[in-house]
Amino acid sequence: MWSVVKSVLAALLGVQNDRQRQQDFSNGKPVAFIITAVVVTMMFVLLLAGIAIYAAG
Amino acid sequence: MRLPWQWLLTITSVASLSQAHASSWNMPVGVTDTSRNIFGLHMTIFWVCVVIGVIVFGVMFYSLFRYRHSKGAKAARFHEHTSVEVLWTAIPILILVGMAVPATATLKNMYDASEADLDIMITGQQWRWRYEYLGEDIAYTSNLSTTREQIRGESERDEHYLLDVDEPLVLPINRKVRFLMTSDDVIHSWWVPELAVKQDTIPGFINENWVQINEPGIYRGQCAELCGVNHGFMPIVVHAMEEAEFETWLEERKEAAEQEAMGVDREWAIEELMARGEEVYQSICSSCHQGEGQGAPPAFPALAGNEQLINELDWHLDRVINGVSGAAMPAFRNTLNPVEIAAVVTYTRNAWGNETGDTVQPATVAERIAQ
Numbered sequence: 453m454w455s456v457v458k459s460v461l462a463a464l465l466g467v468q469n470d471r472q473r474q475q476d477f478s479n480g481k482p483v484a485f486i487i488t489a490v491v492v493t494m495m496f497v498l499l500l501a502g503i504a505i506y507a508a509g
Numbered sequence: 510m511r512l513p514w515q516w517l518l519t520i521t522s523v524a525s526l527s528q529a530h531a532s533s534w535n536m537p538v539g540v541t542d543t544s545r546n547i548f549g550l551h552m553t554i555f556w557v558c559v560v561i562g563v564i565v566f567g568v569m570f571y572s573l574f575r576y577r578h579s580k581g582a583k584a585a586r587f588h589e590h591t592s593v594e595v596l597w598t599a600i601p602i603l604i605l606v607g608m609a610v611p612a613t614a615t616l617k618n619m620y621d622a623s624e625a626d627l628d629i630m631i632t633g634q635q636w637r638w639r640y641e642y643l644g645e646d647i648a649y650t651s652n653l654s655t656t657r658e659q660i661r662g663e664s665e666r667d668e669h670y671l672l673d674v675d676e677p678l679v680l681p682i683n684r685k686v687r688f689l690m691t692s693d694d695v696i697h698s699w700w701v702p703e704l705a706v707k708q709d710t711i712p713g714f715i716n717e718n719w720v721q722i723n724e725p726g727i728y729r730g731q732c733a734e735l736c737g738v739n740h741g742f743m744p745i746v747v748h749a750m751e752e753a754e755f756e757t758w759l760e761e762r763k764e765a766a767e768q769e770a771m772g773v774d775r776e777w778a779i780e781e782l783m784a785r786g787e788e789v790y791q792s793i794c795s796s797c798h799q800g801e802g803q804g805a806p807p808a809f810p811a812l813a814g815n816e817q818l819i820n821e822l823d824w825h826l827d828r829v830i831n832g833v834s835g836a837a838m839p840a841f842r843n844t845l846n847p848v849e850i851a852a853v854v855t856y857t858r859n860a861w862g863n864e865t866g867d868t869v870q871p872a873t874v875a876e877r878i879a880q
Contacts, residue, residue: 465595467594468591469591507613
């Protein structure tokens with residue numbers, strides 16, 4: 453689970469090492485990555501919205 | 510070949526030259542806190558870019574030179590370096606966020622038009638600006654005052670060629686002035702670089718903007734949205750005054766407006782109407798119908814010798830008051846006051862050989878507008 457989150461965060465930044473990538477492709481399930489990515493993206497959007505609301509308030 | 514110190518000399522002389530020309534190459538610093546903030550942001554971000562450029566290109570050119578093929582350099586063969594990659598991703602993020610913070614603060618301030626001391630309605634019209642001091646009963650149009658001779662090249666063009674108007678927008682310094690901006694016809698854009706205001710005026714919309722000017726002076730601008738054939742002939746002039754001087758001006762304008770309102774009720778002589786009418790004609794009508802009423806058919810019909818105009822007073826009055834829908838002729842019911850409409854109609858009915866002998870009284874026009 454943690455390794456999926458780590459890989460999604462790495463994808464968000466755009467940097468990943470080859471060892472982790474090989475591991476994800478051989479062991480991981482696509483659905484887990486997609487769901488985690490959607491959740492992380494939503495959290496990122498909420499974070500930005502929160503900063504914007506705080507700055508405007 | 511030049512020696513290093515000669516190069517240095519060249520670079521410093523170019524740099525000092527750019528310093529001397531900075532005002533004509535760069536954006537203006539302006540005369541409001543907002544304009545200064547914008548200029549400061551612009552220069553900060555410019556120098557951030559310069560530093561990044563020097564570092565990136567410095568490393569690149571040094572590596573190209575130092576590790577060149579002729580010196581036996583061999584390319585490294587590695588797949589990745591996570592920490593370096595993270596670093597060069599994180600640094601731009603920090604730089605961008607670092608630039609976004611002051612930029613957002615400035616932007617937020619620019620949009621905050623609340624708690625203004627004075628409200629002015631700015632209306633774009635083909636091809637002039639109308640200024641209305643809300644709550645002060647003062648409204649007037651501001652027209653290009655550059656002469657036709659200069660435009661045609663028949664006389665020498667002065668310093669403020671196409672940047673001069675008959676009636677500038679008069680503003681007090683040190684007071685927050687809110688602009689409510691709209692248009693009567695097409696999209697215009699009210700742009701005065703020194704005030705850091707560039708706002709579209711859109712028919713059916715009211716946009717807001719504001720200024721608080723720090724220094725008295727004359728500031729010039731132009732319409733910045735292509736709005737038709739005379740787009741280049743509707744400049745903006747802002748006259749910023751000390752507050753006391755502004756108050757005096759305001760009182761004078763109010764008095765003049767009152768006098769004008771009183772003028773509606775009295776009977777005007779044809780000579781008075783003709784004199785006033787000529788002024789109005791030259792500042793408002795002549796940009797389309799031309800100086801001698803000869804027009805520019807087919808878009809702008811001739812007024813001199815126009816049979817329908819000469820024979821049908823009612824039709825003529827209606828054209829001026831209500832305009833012609835679907836054509837370039839605007840309605841002047843809200844732009845000109847009854848005295849001005851009566852005068853200009855009387856003038857056009859009696860000038861350039863249109864010898865109808867008709868006079869139109871301001872009271873008649875006021876009645877027509879009220880209908």
